[in-house]
Amino acid sequence: MPARIYKPAKTAMQSGQGRTERWLLEFEPEKPKSIEPLMGYTSSGDMRQQVRLSFDTRDEAIAYAVREGLAYQVMEPKERTPKKLSYSDNFKFSKAETWTH
Numbered sequence: 492m493p494a495r496i497y498k499p500a501k502t503a504m505q506s507g508q509g510r511t512e513r514w515l516l517e518f519e520p521e522k523p524k525s526i527e528p529l530m531g532y533t534s535s536g537d538m539r540q541q542v543r544l545s546f547d548t549r550d551e552a553i554a555y556a557v558r559e560g561l562a563y564q565v566m567e568p569k570e571r572t573p574k575k576l577s578y579s580d581n582f583k584f585s586k587a588e589t590w591t592h
Contacts, residue, residue, distance in 0.1 A: 497566040516544040
């Protein structure tokens, strides 16, 4: 079963970079999730989907996968490109659309 090694992105619910500094190893699902017909619950018999291992560095995660004989795929993180914005830019005359309340 292949595993994914990646560094998680910042969630939309936080303004900081919390929980984005560590590398994660997750297993790809072996079989798709199924819907239980009576109650409508989504379930899976694949227990490895619940396993998330975290590592301090990418090299530690790769070493673990090699040591355990796991097929793995490394997904490199995309770098953030912050935009410099200021409050006064909202009122510029060269702005594409006019400012209204």
